[in-house]
Amino acid sequence: MTEKKSLIKGNGGQILFASIISILIGLFAGIVVLVVVGMTNNSISGSSIWDGVRLVLIGVFNTGRDAAGSLTFGFNPTFFGNMLFRAMPLILTGLSVAVAYKTGLFNIGAPGQYLAGICATLFIALSIPTSSVPAWIVWIAAFFGGMIAGALWGCIPGLLKSLLNINEVIACIMTNWLAACLVTWAFDSSKLKNVIDGTKTGYIYKTSTIINDVIVDGTRTVVGANIPEGATVLATRGGVATPKLGLDSLFSGSQVNGGILIAILLAVIFYIIMEKTTLGYQLKACGSNRFAAQYAGIPDKRNIVLSMALAGALAGAAGSLYGLSGNTEFFWTTYQSLPSVGFTGIAVALLAVNNPIGVIFSALFMSLLTINGQQLTSLTAYNEYITDVIIAVIVYLSAFSLIIRTWLGKRRKKRDEKSGPAKGVQA
Amino acid sequence: MGEKVPESSEYVIEMNHITKIFPGIIANDDITLQLRRGEIHALLGENGAGKSTLMSVLFGLYQPEEGEIRKNGQVVKITSPNDATALHIGMVHQHFKLIDVYTVLDNIILGAEDTKGIFLTRKAARKKIQDLSEKYGLKVDLDAKIEDITVGMQQRVEILKMLYRENEILIFDEPTAVLTPQEIDDLMKIMKGLAAEGKSILFISHKLNEIMEVSDRITVLRKGKYIGTVNTADTNKQELSNMMVGRPVQLVVQKEEARPGETVLEVSHFCVPSKLHNRNAVNDVSFKVHEGEIVCIAGIDGNGQTDFIYGLTGLEKPNSGSVTLCGKDITQNSVKRKSENMSHIPEDRHKHGLILDFTLEQNMVLQRFLEPEFQKWQFIRFGEVRKYAENLIEQFDVRSGQGPVTQVRSMSGGNQQKAIIARELDREKKLIIAVQPTRGLDVGAIEYIHSQLVSQRDKGKAVLLVSLELEEVMSLSDRILVFYEGEIVGELNPKETTVQELGLYMTGAKRQNRKGGEPA
Numbered sequence: 019m020t021e022k023k024s025l026i027k028g029n030g031g032q033i034l035f036a037s038i039i040s041i042l043i044g045l046f047a048g049i050v051v052l053v054v055v056g057m058t059n060n061s062i063s064g065s066s067i068w069d070g071v072r073l074v075l076i077g078v079f080n081t082g083r084d085a086a087g088s089l090t091f092g093f094n095p096t097f098f099g100n101m102l103f104r105a106m107p108l109i110l111t112g113l114s115v116a117v118a119y120k121t122g123l124f125n126i127g128a129p130g131q132y133l134a135g136i137c138a139t140l141f142i143a144l145s146i147p148t149s150s151v152p153a154w155i156v157w158i159a160a161f162f163g164g165m166i167a168g169a170l171w172g173c174i175p176g177l178l179k180s181l182l183n184i185n186e187v188i189a190c191i192m193t194n195w196l197a198a199c200l201v202t203w204a205f206d207s208s209k210l211k212n213v214i215d216g217t218k219t220g221y222i223y224k225t226s227t228i229i230n231d232v233i234v235d236g237t238r239t240v241v242g243a244n245i246p247e248g249a250t251v252l253a254t255r256g257g258v259a260t261p262k263l264g265l266d267s268l269f270s271g272s273q274v275n276g277g278i279l280i281a282i283l284l285a286v287i288f289y290i291i292m293e294k295t296t297l298g299y300q301l302k303a304c305g306s307n308r309f310a311a312q313y314a315g316i317p318d319k320r321n322i323v324l325s326m327a328l329a330g331a332l333a334g335a336a337g338s339l340y341g342l343s344g345n346t347e348f349f350w351t352t353y354q355s356l357p358s359v360g361f362t363g364i365a366v367a368l369l370a371v372n373n374p375i376g377v378i379f380s381a382l383f384m385s386l387l388t389i390n391g392q393q394l395t396s397l398t399a400y401n402e403y404i405t406d407v408i409i410a411v412i413v414y415l416s417a418f419s420l421i422i423r424t425w426l427g428k429r430r431k432k433r434d435e436k437s438g439p440a441k442g443v444q445a
Numbered sequence: 446m447g448e449k450v451p452e453s454s455e456y457v458i459e460m461n462h463i464t465k466i467f468p469g470i471i472a473n474d475d476i477t478l479q480l481r482r483g484e485i486h487a488l489l490g491e492n493g494a495g496k497s498t499l500m501s502v503l504f505g506l507y508q509p510e511e512g513e514i515r516k517n518g519q520v521v522k523i524t525s526p527n528d529a530t531a532l533h534i535g536m537v538h539q540h541f542k543l544i545d546v547y548t549v550l551d552n553i554i555l556g557a558e559d560t561k562g563i564f565l566t567r568k569a570a571r572k573k574i575q576d577l578s579e580k581y582g583l584k585v586d587l588d589a590k591i592e593d594i595t596v597g598m599q600q601r602v603e604i605l606k607m608l609y610r611e612n613e614i615l616i617f618d619e620p621t622a623v624l625t626p627q628e629i630d631d632l633m634k635i636m637k638g639l640a641a642e643g644k645s646i647l648f649i650s651h652k653l654n655e656i657m658e659v660s661d662r663i664t665v666l667r668k669g670k671y672i673g674t675v676n677t678a679d680t681n682k683q684e685l686s687n688m689m690v691g692r693p694v695q696l697v698v699q700k701e702e703a704r705p706g707e708t709v710l711e712v713s714h715f716c717v718p719s720k721l722h723n724r725n726a727v728n729d730v731s732f733k734v735h736e737g738e739i740v741c742i743a744g745i746d747g748n749g750q751t752d753f754i755y756g757l758t759g760l761e762k763p764n765s766g767s768v769t770l771c772g773k774d775i776t777q778n779s780v781k782r783k784s785e786n787m788s789h790i791p792e793d794r795h796k797h798g799l800i801l802d803f804t805l806e807q808n809m810v811l812q813r814f815l816e817p818e819f820q821k822w823q824f825i826r827f828g829e830v831r832k833y834a835e836n837l838i839e840q841f842d843v844r845s846g847q848g849p850v851t852q853v854r855s856m857s858g859g860n861q862q863k864a865i866i867a868r869e870l871d872r873e874k875k876l877i878i879a880v881q882p883t884r885g886l887d888v889g890a891i892e893y894i895h896s897q898l899v900s901q902r903d904k905g906k907a908v909l910l911v912s913l914e915l916e917e918v919m920s921l922s923d924r925i926l927v928f929y930e931g932e933i934v935g936e937l938n939p940k941e942t943t944v945q946e947l948g949l950y951m952t953g954a955k956r957q958n959r960k961g962g963e964p965a
Contacts, residue, residue, distance in 0.1 A: 295824055295825060296815055296824075297823060299814055300814075302803075303803070306801070306803060307799075307801065309796045310797055310799060310800050310811070312797075313758075313780065313789070313791060314812045315781030317779075317781075
């Protein structure tokens, strides 16, 4: 009985409550913006404002407009599936930031590690011929290859921090741009640029695409699944997308695949590592008080590198799973911008107060907002960036969640005092 | 000043029936403190007894729930430190509030400057300070920068600051904690001089020797309650400490003659580089510690003791020299390897001793969580950790709000230290290094820690103690090594030496010839 009580009134409950308050205030602020924008914009009518408010809150349940032109709501498997699909990399980059944070490190390098991961994954998945190696082995190699690449990339700021005491934030920002340039260069000089679909330029083959290396009329060339007559097939590559595991029939018309389950599984595994194992204990000890850890004989330098490597592996896995989704196209000239999913990971971790399980839910919430934002754009005259405003407010407020928590703590103390003297120090 | 002081009241300050309640705790419960004009009144109590709260009430930082403050018999309202200053109440804080890069003169006049237009005029101030300095025997160099002068002189600057502002009620918050024996003697003289000139002094301390020497009357607080006010002439140390703790306290460390056995630790020609300058912080130090004895490193803070312990325990890399522990050369070993035969109660319990955001039980296994008792397949055995922590908590009487799951940050300093001592002593290592183990603790906790160290010695452990408290050095140790500027300048037997002689070694005025750093 007392156990249960302390769970609700205890620290965990307070943290959760503070996050929920942040979300509610964020949504409220977003609605205020919606209304203000709607009232000052001539192209948005009163009913559009009401539509916008509903879409921002529950756009994922929207099923389009009926004949009369008013919004209808219900379970929409496509949007739901897409929400899960978008949450998949966010869970992993959020985890990446959260794990590093528990060791006292701010991993702002998730975008770079994500790029390292997606780069390694695409190279492995599209280079190993599936004609001679089973596709599932290629898939595993590509997935772990991406994780390892991310881990190695995360090690760089980790090593700089532990050996030379260089601030990890600065090192991470530099390695981000280094990754962006290196990845652009690597794909630029590769033979993985999509020449078969040919509709758009600047993209890499999808991992689900079947590519055949053939010899036609004595010249070696690359073709798609349709092999021209008289051609000799040298090798077949590609076709190594993550299995759907039946999720596609559950959420028909969406991009979701088994990757979301892997992401959730990784979150649970990292929860166990951080909370139940000696490794998590060591990492947290180094994060809370590096000197005390050092004094107790815990190898703090090793743990800093290890923590960044784990964080990198998680961000790498995000890139890896995204690349292996099969229906995603990778635009390889990334040197001018970094993937936003890496930075959103910071917001996801903040909102989840760095709790690995909380990360699952905050990532789902973030992707829900994105889906709602898309509905807002396609069904009303609003601009989808309004959801970015909401996300920004929520992120700011989750930084305030400490203040909210202190406030909650004070209220609790006052209540306790009224109902009786506080449980004093046991004699 | 100009105002006429009505001489109607016997007391210059009266705090009558002060009650101050914080959520969940009554910090001051009906406390009365009456300060006579020209007396030195000591406020005595353990940590958490409510001394600081009471002084904060007097200073206007807190508003009491009940009670009144009178000055010269008139009820006054003190709602902010500015009110206190206007009533000529001044305070020397434990940690000085001086600006390092300013001169002494500028520090004294800061906030009460004479100006001509936008320019400072220091001439009149200089004259006034020089007069005060002569009158009360407060020797200071007005043009020296604070960073260049001794701690003792910094304190005199603080006192001059109060006098310059014409304060008549002077509060000294633990003023002797940072001083050498000679400086303490000087301070006592200064305080007596101030009182003789009509200043009224409130002296906060838990050092009984000083209180007995300097004060006229003593008010004792315990756990927020007023215990009593006694005339110093009518009481003694034993009675005072009993009042303070609420039970009879063993003031003198009870111990038998040491019976040193085999050598446990041998340090030879040990040098540790300094972080501040190019010279060695520890230079050519050699000594031995045997089983069954307590060897104490004495010295003024900052003479290489901390660096020496860092070098010894592996937190810092030594330059040269060697350390042999239990017959093995451990000079270059990692912290973990070194700790195989060594327990270490660190100087800074918040920085090195504890992880404040962890729970008590998590802190108890900080060095041991990898041992098979506490993990299986790298999974922490929470049941075993809990059992072990509960056992230690009971054995060493560590008090906390929620037992093993208490966040260490929320515990009192004494209990935090007890937790470290429980953890370190339970590891049953041959050598115990204790660095200022009683710093900031009250009489009851000090008694406990001393008895623990003596019982470890009697079990045949070698104890290496580093202490800045002379009383502790004299009463606890079997041998004293005095550090001065990173070198051992004397090896003394506490039974054959005096505090005064020890002070001379500590300040570098005297040194023994220890050939090549070897024990004489």
